[in-house]
Amino acid sequence: MKTAKTTSSEVCTTQEAAHILGISVSSVQQLVEAGIIEAWKTKGGHRRIPLAAVHAYKSTPGSSSAGEAAEHGRSSAAPRPSNGRTAVLVIEDNRLQRELYAGAMGSWGLPLDLVYCDNGYKALLEIARSKPDVVLADIVMEGMDGYEVVKTILHDPELQDVSIAIVSSLDEEEMTMRGGIPAGVVFFPKPVNFDELRGYMRACCARRERETR
Structure with a gap:
């Protein structure tokens, strides 16, 4: 939960987060509900997401392909290195x-x-x-x-x-x-x-x- 000092420039809406990540609003909602992206709700019931959390997720390896997987029902994965396990x-x-x-x-x-x-x-x-x-x-x-x-x-x-x-x-x-x-x-x-x-x-x-x- 952010404090009252958080400014509007430091947070974004679900729609804005979806635009930044290049995925659908529903995919952002699923990420939030899964606890993968931090968010909270205002007294009026509107979800707010820290921009830092959005950019941190965006920089996570595999985040874009995972977002596409949620939207299109598929997954894109790189082959694992051969280590005998x-x-x-x-x-x-x-x-x-x-x-x-x-x-x-x-x-x-x-x-x-x-x-x-x-x-x-x-x-x-x-x-x-x-x-x-x-x-x-x-x-x-x-x-x-x-x-x-x-x-x-x-x-x-x-x-x-x-x-x-x-x-x-x-x-x-x-x-x-x-x-x-x-x-x-x-x-x-x-x-x-x-x-x-x-x-x-x-x-x-x-x-x-x-x-x-």
Whole structure:
């Protein structure tokens, strides 16, 4: 929250921020709601954004491509350097579940580099910054859920080599109502069977090793 000393020249509206960043107003709103760009509301309910926060986001690597991903349902990501390890992006909004993943996967002795995002929009930003080898996505989350992220990956030719697994407590009928399990996507019901997940991650690591030879 800015103090009363903040002048009008130091802040901007959502529309002005969208113009500066070259993205839509709705994309700016999503960035604000995700806590990625600082903002507050006036007593009249109008959102105000510090110009410094807008320019700081604009200078972040991958910010422009991530903004486009939010608008057009796609992601543009540069290939990861070959380091012999498998990059795994875990999209999960439940803190306890993230801790369970970290504890389990950290004990397997596999060459995994784990990154965690607690919502779908942050996940798109991460994909834009550094293309992961594997995405493990929870389905039901507030805002942009894991299913939307999965569809974004599947529709982007640049991400066709990303291995995708979805995790959900939804039953078969509920999954069908959301469009079903996409072809090529692995499904793990909650509570997660970590023995099965370990086997999947081992296979992903083996694939990564073959591709980097």
